[in-house]
Amino acid sequence: MNAEEAMQMFKEAGYEAWISEREAGVKNKAKKKSLWVKVDKEKIREAVEIMIENAEEYPHFSIISASDEGDNVELNYHFTFGYGKLLEEFVISLKVSLPKNALRIKSITPIIPAAILSEREIREMVGVEFDELPDKRHMFLTKDFPDGVYPWRRDETAPKETNKLYETWKEGGK
Amino acid sequence: MKYEVPIGPIHPALKEPIMLRFTLEGERIVDVDVIASQNHRGIEWIGMNRNNPVQSIYLAERICGICNFCHPSCLVMAVEEIAGIESPERAEYIRVIQGELERIHSHLLWAGVAAHELGFDSLLHYVWVVREKVMDILELVNGNRVTKAIIMYGGVRRDIKEEHISKIKEMLEYYKQAFSKLAKLFLEDKTIKMRTREIGILPYEEAIKLATVGPTTRASGVKKDVRQDMPYFAYPDFEVKAITPDMLTGETIGDTYDRIVVRLLEVKQSIEIIEQALENMPKGDILAEPKIIKVINQIKKSEGEAVGRYEAPRGEDIHYVKLREGFEYLYAWKVRAPTYINILSWRPMLLDMQIADIPIVAASIDPCISCTNRVIVVKGTEEKILTAEELHKLSVQKTRRLRR
Structure with a gap:
């Protein structure tokens, strides 16, 4: 399955999908392709299952990234497909938008076990609650990190008491 | 009777701050729990709240001292894609050479650590003496052994000059000769074989399911290498092939020994890539836009998102970047270093092993936890x-x- 076929597959299943490209190489030109798919938050498991069922190999999970979009938090589930063949691999990113008053989504860990660390990280950094996530401990932050403070958010929940070391440098060091 | 043994947060066998909690029945490991929250420097936060995108290159360099070319490259790749910055051809070749020099030094560093974990300290010292050769070249070409500050949006900051090329060629000859000796020491030594064969096995299915990357996954027979699958920089010119242990030994077991084999063969592969790159290096500029303020302005005007992928010595490195027009910092930045995903493989590797195997098996994925701030x-x-x-x-x- 190449990037175009994957895009077709998602479009047939009713998802909005598009491809971005970038050229690499000097003498041999190769195209690096990324497929982006918009997914409703109720359908995240379904979208992952479409990939598992239709791809020749098990989807390679990379990471979940997050960005604060004002009233929403956007999660990107990055996967890669088609390794093992020269120049054939591409990235699939599933984009999910969650409203800030309902930061809840189903965990994909039961079907993609590698996602557990990333879901734990997003949970503590952005404050998204993952239903059915088997392990809800902190991943990177210490266990005494205050509740309700989320470092990757850009609103009132972002950490405030930081930066002091850096501030003293700026003032010429006290 | 079951009992628990904690290894870490700081332990002589694992010199970086991570904690492993083992449940044991006698000498046999029955459960492994990884507690990673020993340190977090908030690097992504700094990139999103404090640094401009050019400063973030040097910040990314400090994510890991060993892979100090991989992380900035990954960030630069993602930002270049969003802002539509193209690099000159010569710069793309220099980036490849820098990346491969780093792979050689990183794999040799690991080989020394592995020897040390087995209690074979004379081999550690020998390997690190051999490694000094590539460190000298890094210093000669970049002016620094680590944190080389070489990559920039739209190219590289320092050229590889004529007088460097002869020295690099000399180094390649040295490594070609050292390679056979290293291979003999690591692969034929009876003690190393006893301590690593059939120890810490990661089966093919587990390697795929747990999404492992780099030499860890290749040693289990998964032919996955970003340089082959989705090449970047000038890599499409080199047609890199993913290395699996059966290329040397004829079989793939997925144990610690196979991970040694893969890394040794990759050193050889890097030597070949550098040789080829030096031969075919195009002439011309090395930087598309030397005025940094112009670069910052161009990035500030850009909007979009992209994923940068790079095959670091430890495996695939991924940076997701989102830029927003008029925003001073990176709007969103997510770094996924290879060890992040590879630590999951410790569990299947260590189950049913003995306590004494923990150091070498844990070290066999070449973990890189980075330094502490707490x-x-x-x-x-x-x-x-x-x-x-x-x-x-x-x-x-x-x-x-x-x-x-």
Whole structure:
């Protein structure tokens, strides 16, 4: 399955999908392709299952990234497909938008076990609650990190008491 | 009877701050829990809240001292894609050479650590003497052994000159000769074989399911290598092939020994890539836009998102970047270093092994936890965490005390 076929597959299943490209190489030109798919938050498991069922190999999970979009938090589930063949691999990113008053989504860990660390990280950094996530401990932050403070958010929940070391440098060091 | 043995947060066998909690039945490991939250420097936060995108290149360099070319490359790739910055051809070749020099030094560093974990310290010293050769070249070409500050949006900051090329060629010859000796020492030694064969096996299915990357996954027979699958920079010119242990030994077991085989073969592969790159390096500029302020402005005007992928010595490195027009910093930045995903493979590797196998098996994925910014002080049953500020204060106090 190449990037175009994957895009077709998602479009047939009713998802909005598009491809971005970038050229690499000097003498041999190769195209690096990324497929982006918009997914409703109720359908995240379904979208992952479409990939598992239709791809020749098990989807390679990379990471979940997050960005604060004002009233929403956007999660990107990055996967890669088609390794093992020269120049054939591409990235699939599933984009999910969650409203800030309902930061809840189903965990994909039961079907993609590698996602557990990333879901734990997003949970503590952005404050998204993952239903059915088997392990809800902190991943990177210490266990005494205050509740309700989320470092990757850009609103009132972002950490405030930081930066002091850096501030003293700026003032010429006290 | 079951009992628990904690290894870490700081332990002589694992020199970086991570904690492993083992449940044992006699000598046999029946459960492994990884507790990673021993340190977090908030690098992504700094990139999103404090640094401009050019400063973030040097910040990314400090994610890991060993892979100090991989992380900035990954960031640069993602930003270049969003802002539509193209690099000159010569710069793309220099980036490849820099990346491969780094792979050689990183794999040799690991080989030394692996020898040390087995208690074979004379081999550690021999390997690190051999490694000095590539460190000297890095210093000669970049002016620095680590954190080389070489990559920039739209190219590289320093050229590889004519006088460097002869020295690099000399180094390649040296490594070609050293390779056969290293291969003999690591692959034919009876003790190393006993300690690593059939130890810490990661089966093919587990390697795929747990999404492992780099030499860890290739040693289990998964032919996955970003340089082959989705090449970047000038890599499409080289037609890199993913290395699996059966290329040398004829079979793939997925144990610690196979991970040694893969890394050794990759050193050889890197030598070949550098040779080919030096031969075909195009002439011309090395930087598309030398004025940094112009580059910052161009990035500031850009909007979009992209994923940068890079095959670091430890495996695939991924940076997701989102830029927003008029926003001073990176709007969103997510770094996924290879060890992040590879630590999941410790569990299947270590189950049913013995306590004494922990150091070499844990080291076999070449973990890179990076350095700490917090200290936990335990007094009796109470724990107190010192912040960077308090730590800094303590350090200043100590200096003053010593000066008296």
